[in-house]
Amino acid sequence: MSMFCNQCQEALRNVGCDAMAGVCGKTSETANLQDLLIYTMKGVAYFNQIARQHGINDPKTDRVVLDGLFTTITNANFDDESIMTKIEKGLTKREEIKRQLMVEGLIQKHQLLPDYASWSGHRHTFEEKSEEKRVGLLAGPNEDIRSLRSLVLFGLKGMAAYAEHALNLGFEKSDINAFIERGLLVTEDDEMTGEELTAFVLETGKYGVDVMALLDEANTTRYGHPEMTEVQIGVNSDRPGILVSGHDLKDFEELLEQSKDSGVDIYTHSEMLPANYYPAFKRYDHFKGNYGNAWWKQKEEFESFNGAVLFTTNCIVPPKANYMDRIYTTGSTGYPGFKHIPDRGDGNQKDFSELIEHAKTFPAPTQIEEGSIVGGFAHNQVTQLADQVVDAVKSGAIRKFFVMAGCDGRMKSRDYYTEFAQELPNDTVILTAGCAKYRYNKLQLGEIGGIPRVLDAGQCNDSYSLAVVAMKLKEIFELNDINELPIEYNIAWYEQKAVIVLLALLHLGVKDIKLGPTLPAFLSPNVAKVLVENFGISGMTDVESDLNVMMNA
Incomplete structure (x- = not known):
């Protein structure tokens, strides 16, 4: 096997890309280097967790770890030279922290260390190191542990992306950065049971909510609240x-x-x-x-x-x-x-x-379409429309909301989402965020009492806005449970930022989420069973059947 990667929805045969190249186009060399970059970040996390406990960690370490994780997200970086430079930077930072801890007497010179905290190498040996130590996703002892570790790791990647965007705007929270480091170490902890890992997966969702709230604060403080x-x-x-x-x-x-x-x-x-x-x-x-x-x-x-x-x-x-x-x-x-x-x-x-x-040296763009689309319905804008929305719900003008957030992708099966939007009754409203919106945001679906039937909150991280809207409606209608709202969830996923959004929704108590176009390949049968039994997660079937179930739920 030249590589193994099952982190995105396009994983080959819905099992994993395991040949000379991934469906995304990355080579086996790139995939293995990305695995080694993650392995290197675990070493940085190992020492920086100790430094944090004693108040001597270097804040610049946070950016090294966030960037290392972000680099390995699907379709982010295909450049082997760039990835090797980041590995070298990680090794340098790891050794800097280690030396500081030794000076402070917090670790000993000849202390026994895990391999990810002690290995060394040069650019020409990096890929060999990745293959030799099986530092990727297949390193776990059994498929359930590997599945749970994958949920944690992929959630951390999405979390790191959002944390880096916030950091670029001067916003950060040390507890989020510390959790990301702790999560990296959890994926190497052979002592953790399946039950403990499952609990950690849900804790990852909690920090997913926190990091999206942080990014929302950063974006709106700097640029104002999105508006219609x-x-x-x-x-x-x-x-x-x-x-x-x-x-x-x-x-x-x-x-x-x-x-x-x-x-x-x-x-x-x-x-x-x-x-x-x-x-x-x-x-x-x-x-x-x-x-x-x-x-x-x-x-x-x-x-x-x-x-x-x-x-x-x-x-x-x-x-x-x-x-x-x-x-x-x-x-x-x-x-x-x-x-x-x-x-x-x-x-x-x-x-x-x-x-x-x-x-300046190029001609103007070629026209490929004309017209306009309407968006900007993040939580602040929707709150301003709350009276209209509530009246429409009470009068029966709006029967249900459908959260159709997440990712778009190349598979023909994703036409399902366009067809689903077209078949929705005229008394329903779509709440969306992420590039999944492109499956239906240019359809002429009309409006209900001046409220567009497609309310776009923004990017994938703005799925947080949809959660805020749901919590606000729960409060307005004086409900005890968010699942009592007339909201159905039909979410499309593609990469790791969608994973942290999903875990965040689970943390908030949202149940009966339909996830497609396929369930993640990294979910083992047992882990998938836990999600189905505890949270009601299910895969999509066909438009008519799914719509019938959701409209009558």
Whole structure:
């Protein structure tokens, strides 16, 4: 076996990618290096947990760990050189902390250490090390333990992504960072029982809520609360453009500011669409709207866009050769041959000048669609509409809400979500967040008493907003249980940020979630049984059957 990876919804045969390359396009070498990067972060966590206990940890360690985890999220980084550099950085940080602990007398020079806290190597031996020690997902003693460890690890990856976005805006919580480190060590603890691991999985969901609340605070403090917004999806300019994909709003802000007098227009793509909803970004005249659809359509849409493209985070699809020279990455992302914009220094902005100058040399984007879509229904905006919503529910104008948040993907089976949205009765409303919205946000589904039937809260992390809305409605209707609300959950998942959202919902007590288009490959039969019996999680079947069950629940 050259590699093994089952962290995303596209895992081969819904078991795992185990050949020379993954379905996502990463090579076995890249997959093994990513496993070793995680293994290295466990060593950093091992020593930094001790440092935290004695108040001597270096805050810069947090970014090393967050970046290490974020780098391994599906479709984030395909660049072996970049990943090896991060491994080296992790090893250097690990040894720095270790030396400090020795100086303080907190560990001994010849103390017996676990392999992940003591191994050493060079770039040319990194992949061999990964294979030799089986540092990846197959290292667990049995499939149930491996399954639970996977739930923890993949939840931590999603958590790290959101924590890094918040950190970029100057917001962090030490208990979240400490939990991420503790979670990494839990995945190596052979003494933990299945019951203890199950409890830790649910605790991971608790911190998932915390980190999404932190990011919500960071985004809204810096950029204002998202507001109901009509977003242009056409091209109404003959100027060249930069297309921004990913999730990071700090990168987006700095690019907007640096390009405002350049003669270049800025457009969002995929998960960056919700940037259009923030008041702070609306003051930039050269911010023109959204171009295209979900991440998996980028090959044709990047080609027609004609201009430069910036990835602030995942999701990267291995590119066509004819546009490869105009793609830039930054942050945790990387791809061989793409230009990479370095991280910002302390107190400084990233330098996007090369990207901006490059963009000037291209023609304007080709029009691929016209019109507009409406979004911006995060919790603050929905709260302002609370009276209308409550009246509509009480009068029967709104019979049910359907949370259809999560991820989009390439599989034909995902047409299910478009068909499901089309078949929903006219007295229902869709609550959405994440790129799953692209399956139905351009359908003409109408409105109910001035309330659009598709309420888009924003990015995948803004699924937190949907939870806040649910809790507010529970309070308004004086219910004892969130599951008594007329809300059904039909969620699509793809990668690890969706995993932490799912665990967060479980922590909040939400039950009877339908998850698709397939249940995660990393769930063993026994672990899946626990989720079904305790939380009512189920897979999708067909539109007619699922809709009938959910409408009559």
